[in-house]
Amino acid sequence: MNTPKPRALILIALGLLMLGGFIFLMLRSGPLAPVRVTTATVVSAVLENSVFGVGVVEAERSYAIGPTIASRVQRVLVDVGDSVKAGQLLAEMDPVDLDERVAASQAAIARARHAVDVARAQLRDAEVRQDLAARNARRYASLGEQAFFSDAAVESKQQESQSALAVSSAARAQLEAARLDLERLGAERAAVEKLRANVRLHAPVAGVVTARDAEPGTTLVAGQSVLRMVDPTSVRIRTRIDQGRAGAIRNGQEALVVLRSRPGTPVPGKVARIEFNSDAVTEERIVQVGFDHLPGDFSLGELAEVTIATTRSEGVLAVPNAALHRQGDASGVWRVEDGTIRFVPVQLGETALDGRVVVLAGLREGERIVVHSERELRAEDSIKVVESLDGKQR
Known part of the structure; x- marks a missing residue:
């Protein structure tokens, strides 16, 4: 009987050792090895969605503050970041000739008032003359019927009465024209005074200055801003x-x-x-x-x-968004059952910013589900629960 040679025995032993190592690797980390997963327990929780x-x-309310006419910046009284009150003086423009125009308008108004007084006096004189002429005309007419005055004399007095009436009407019109002229000059003065007031830039509301767009000496066109707030x-x-x-x-x-x-x-x-x-x-x-x-x-x-x-x-079931998977048309989770897994379809609600999703149906409180896995799961896979996928076992 032939006995194996020592060299053959060594080769057989090495082959068996390699076969055993291969089987061990297949069961440990190969296709036959359990899939490492992390799990979570379905619990009832308070979900604050956001x-x-x-x-x-x-x-929403910002203001560009500047002149309404072309002018030059005279001074700026506030700076960026300053808090201002409503009506506070912020800046002032050079008035140029506005002060002189205001003085001229005031003088013109005074002259117009005198013109109104003159027209009023002329109207009173014309009305007195008209009244006298009317009385004379009536007296001459009465005496003319008694043949004390000729028809020519009566007609002359009637003509004087009509003339006095016309003069009175003219004086009344002249007075009205003087009044209208006074109103016009008053409106012109108000316009000039508004222009003069507009060179002083005030805060429309209480606020904060956000920009200073012009400095003293800068010439601006109408509508260009000096400050923004x-x-x-x-x-x-x-x-x-x-x-x-x-x-x-x-x-x-x-x-x-x-x-x-x-x-x-x-x-x-x-x-x-x-x-x-x-x-x-x-x-x-x-x-x-x-x-x-x-x-x-x-x-x-x-x-x-x-x-x-x-x-x-409050009191809703929520699962991590990472635990959700899709098979066909159904969304669901992998539920852990005695070391194996089963895909369970679920009905989902709203999703919170922290990654949790409300489960309306399909799961019960206390069940364990797979959150992460080292590869895509299948129904026939066996699993190994670990704390994390770096290899630590739970």
Whole structure:
């Protein structure tokens, strides 16, 4: 009987060892190995849903303050960042000849008043003459009927009465013309005084100066601004919200605003207005969010992150969004059952910003579901629950 040679025995042993190692690798990390997964327990929780958007700090009421006529800046009394009161003098323009024009209009009005007095006196004289002429005409007419005066004398007195009446009418018209001229000069003086007042630029409301566009000595055209200011009570964040999530937003809902200049300090606010116009290109809706208390160091045009609290649901079942999968037309989760898994279709509700999704039907409280897996799962797969996919076992 032939005995195996030592070399053959060594080769057989090495082959068996390699076969065993291969089988071990197949069962440990190969296709036959259990799939490592992380799991979560379905629990009843309070879900505070919210929407997120990025906005820009703007002011609804801003004011450009400048002259109404071409003029030169004489002095500017405030600077950027100053808080001003309503009616406060902010700047003054060079009046040029406006003071002289005001004085000239006042003199013209005084002269027109004298003209009115003269016309009034002339009217009184004409009315007295008319009354006398009328009485004489009536007396001559009465005596003419008694043949004391000739017809020519009577007609002469009647002509004098008519002439006096015409003079009285002319004096009355002259008085009215003098009054109208006085009104015209008064309107012209008011216009000049308004022009003179407009060279003194006052704050229309209480606010904050945001820009100083001109310095003393600068010549400006009508409508060009010297200063710009905003009403702090009208500061809003013009926020863009995805149209798919904007349906739950209502006026008055609470919001948290994080300014780019203050990343670690959320500022409370509320939804002030939901715009009717949306952006069809970006598929976003515009929402105006106001501050509860305006920060002292805000800046217009600054970007801000806005989170709006929309709904609060208590006692709902929620699962992580990462646990959801789709098979065919059904959305569902992989439920853990005694070391195996089964795909369970579920009916979903709203999604929160923290990644949780409300489950309306398909799961019960206390069941365990797969959240993450190292590869795509199949119904026949066996699983191995770990704390994380880096290999630590639970």
